[in-house]
Amino acid sequence: MNAFARRAEPNSIAAVIAGARAILGDRLSVNESVRLQHGKGEDSTTPTLPDAVAFVQTTAEVSRLLALCHHHAVPVTPFGAGTSLEGHVNPVRGGISLDLSRMTAILEVNAEDMDCQIEPGVTRQQLNDHLRDQGMFFPVDPGSVCTIGGMCATRASGTNAVRYGTIRENVLGLEVVLADGRVIETGGRVRKAANGYDLTRLFIGSEGTLGVITKIRLRLHGIPEAMSAAVCQFPDLAGAVNTTIATMQSGIPVARIELLDADQMRACMAYSKLEGYRAAPTLFLEFHGTHAAVREQAEAVEAIAADFGGEGFAWATEAEARNRLWKARHDAYWAALALVPGWRGITTDICVPISKLAEAILGAKGDAEARGHTTCIVGHVGDGNFHQVILYDPKVEGALERAWEMDRLIVARGLALGGTCSGEHGVGLGKREFLEHEHGVEALAVMRGIKTQFDPKGILNPGKMFRN
Numbered sequence: 001m002n003a004f005a006r007r008a009e010p011n012s013i014a015a016v017i018a019g020a021r022a023i024l025g026d027r028l029s030v031n032e033s034v035r036l037q038h039g040k041g042e043d044s045t046t047p048t049l050p051d052a053v054a055f056v057q058t059t060a061e062v063s064r065l066l067a068l069c070h071h072h073a074v075p076v077t078p079f080g081a082g083t084s085l086e087g088h089v090n091p092v093r094g095g096i097s098l099d100l101s102r103m104t105a106i107l108e109v110n111a112e113d114m115d116c117q118i119e120p121g122v123t124r125q126q127l128n129d130h131l132r133d134q135g136m137f138f139p140v141d142p143g144s145v146c147t148i149g150g151m152c153a154t155r156a157s158g159t160n161a162v163r164y165g166t167i168r169e170n171v172l173g174l175e176v177v178l179a180d181g182r183v184i185e186t187g188g189r190v191r192k193a194a195n196g197y198d199l200t201r202l203f204i205g206s207e208g209t210l211g212v213i214t215k216i217r218l219r220l221h222g223i224p225e226a227m228s229a230a231v232c233q234f235p236d237l238a239g240a241v242n243t244t245i246a247t248m249q250s251g252i253p254v255a256r257i258e259l260l261d262a263d264q265m266r267a268c269m270a271y272s273k274l275e276g277y278r279a280a281p282t283l284f285l286e287f288h289g290t291h292a293a294v295r296e297q298a299e300a301v302e303a304i305a306a307d308f309g310g311e312g313f314a315w316a317t318e319a320e321a322r323n324r325l326w327k328a329r330h331d332a333y334w335a336a337l338a339l340v341p342g343w344r345g346i347t348t349d350i351c352v353p354i355s356k357l358a359e360a361i362l363g364a365k366g367d368a369e370a371r372g373h374t375t376c377i378v379g380h381v382g383d384g385n386f387h388q389v390i391l392y393d394p395k396v397e398g399a400l401e402r403a404w405e406m407d408r409l410i411v412a413r414g415l416a417l418g419g420t421c422s423g424e425h426g427v428g429l430g431k432r433e434f435l436e437h438e439h440g441v442e443a444l445a446v447m448r449g450i451k452t453q454f455d456p457k458g459i460l461n462p463g464k465m466f467r468n
């Protein structure tokens with residue numbers, strides 16, 4: 001069945017809207033512009049409007065709403081900050097968009113155990129501001145201002161994942177409201193447990209299709225004694241990629257190693273007013289540890305980079321200079337979109353084994369150039385993950401379809417190299433077509449079985465993850 005095909009009966013929708021209004025009052029909105037804001041994420045999909053948007057504030061409200069929607073078989077699409085990139089939040093079958101962005105309490109911080117519990121609408125920026133005085137930080141840092149609930153639901157990561165892991169490695173436990181309104185807790189506060197099926201990991205990356213996350217227990221990390229950022233530029237893309245591969249294979253514990261190709265660097269220099277660099281393939285690096293360890297790691301990478309033609313290994317230890325650099329890196333997507341005024345972009349997200357990284361990146365850039373596409377590559381290359389923003393002119397008929405064809409070619413190359421269609425952005429609508437190839441028919445059937453077990457009426461974010 002087409003993802004957009006099945007909608008709830010009009011009288012069921014009316015009953016849910018009346019019931020939800022009784023629970024939420026004016027936090028239940030049927031306003032056209034509010035529904036439009038919840039019609040899509042930061043992607044190139046066409047918005048599909050929910051029938052109403054529910055701004056929830058407590059687990060009890062989520063539970064009552066889900067029980068109501070379950071009773072009337074009305075779809076519910078959880079919504080965090082709406083920054084996802086694959087059509088995740090489009091309510092393709094209408095119903096309720098469940099906005100969790102007002103659940104922003106930091107419930108507990110246990111400094112001695114280095115963990116905390118938060119509500120799903122908290123952003124990493126809010127959490128880190130709260131933690132700073134206590135000498136701890138939460139490391140998972142997507143380049144967007146998104147909710148940590150959304151990060152759990154998409155199995156997100158960021159520039160620090162190479163050292164501190166993705167959200168998967170940093171969540172200890174969850175509170176989840178199931179499709180019929182039951183509330184369960186998964187995991188706990190301990191760092192390890194061998195005590196049954198790992199439900200926490202099942203909900204991480206489930207994209208709102210199995211349950212609604214209402215509390216999150218996170219692992220925290222100590223702010224390192226010393227941090228140093230470095231920028232190194234290369235005469236060609238191969239030099240930058242091969243430096244990454246050799247660094248990872250040497251076991252140097254870099255905290256961040258991010259690639260920007262020449263087009264992305266040009267875009268970032270213009271957008272973020274970065275001075276003193278060339279529009280050339282570039283690595284942004286960061287090292288964490290003691291002062292001695294940081295110096296040792298940086299010198300080791302500098303020597304590797306020199307072997308591949310790297311020059312200008314400029315260090316920055318002051319927080320202000322480092323923050324400017326990483327702000328520019330986090331703004332890379334907006335910088336790419338600003339490269340050609342009026343154009344838009346779609347972004348790939350493949351991840352390959354590190355030994356195949358050069359083949360994947362050089363192949364992807366070569367294919368794009370051969371087809372006349374303007375693309376910017378930016379990547380969490382220490383993990384073998386990169387994004388290629390494929391720019392297109394929305395005024396030209398067929399340009400978006402050509403960009404999607406390019407996207408498919410890049411994914412096909414990644415899969416052929418033993419990689420995945422998504423390292424961190426997730427499946428949503430955009431990557432559903434690759435799942436069977438990646439997982440096989442039987443594994444996909446098991447996933448469908450899990451979905452049916454958790455959500456027998458198919459009300460939770462329907463149309464996502466699976467093609468039909």
Ligand SMILES: Cc1cc2nc3c(=O)[nH]c(=O)nc-3n(C[C@H](O)[C@H](O)[C@H](O)COP(=O)(O)OP(=O)(O)OC[C@H]3O[C@@H](n4cnc5c(N)ncnc54)[C@H](O)[C@@H]3O)c2cc1C
Nearest residue numbers: 080081082083084143146147149150151153156157208213
């Ligand atoms: C400029 C830019 C840079 C980005 N950089 C990165 C990056 O470096 N790394 C990365 O991983 N991603 C990145 N992203 C993608 C995006 O920010 C992440 O996928 C993020 O985790 C989405 O969070 P959100 O709060 O916006 O979720 P939304 O977009 O609102 O929702 C995403 C999915 O999660 C579900 N969901 C949301 N909240 C809940 C909940 N509480 N319970 C159950 N399901 C829920 C939704 O139904 C949907 O399926 C970037 C996006 C942009 C625009």
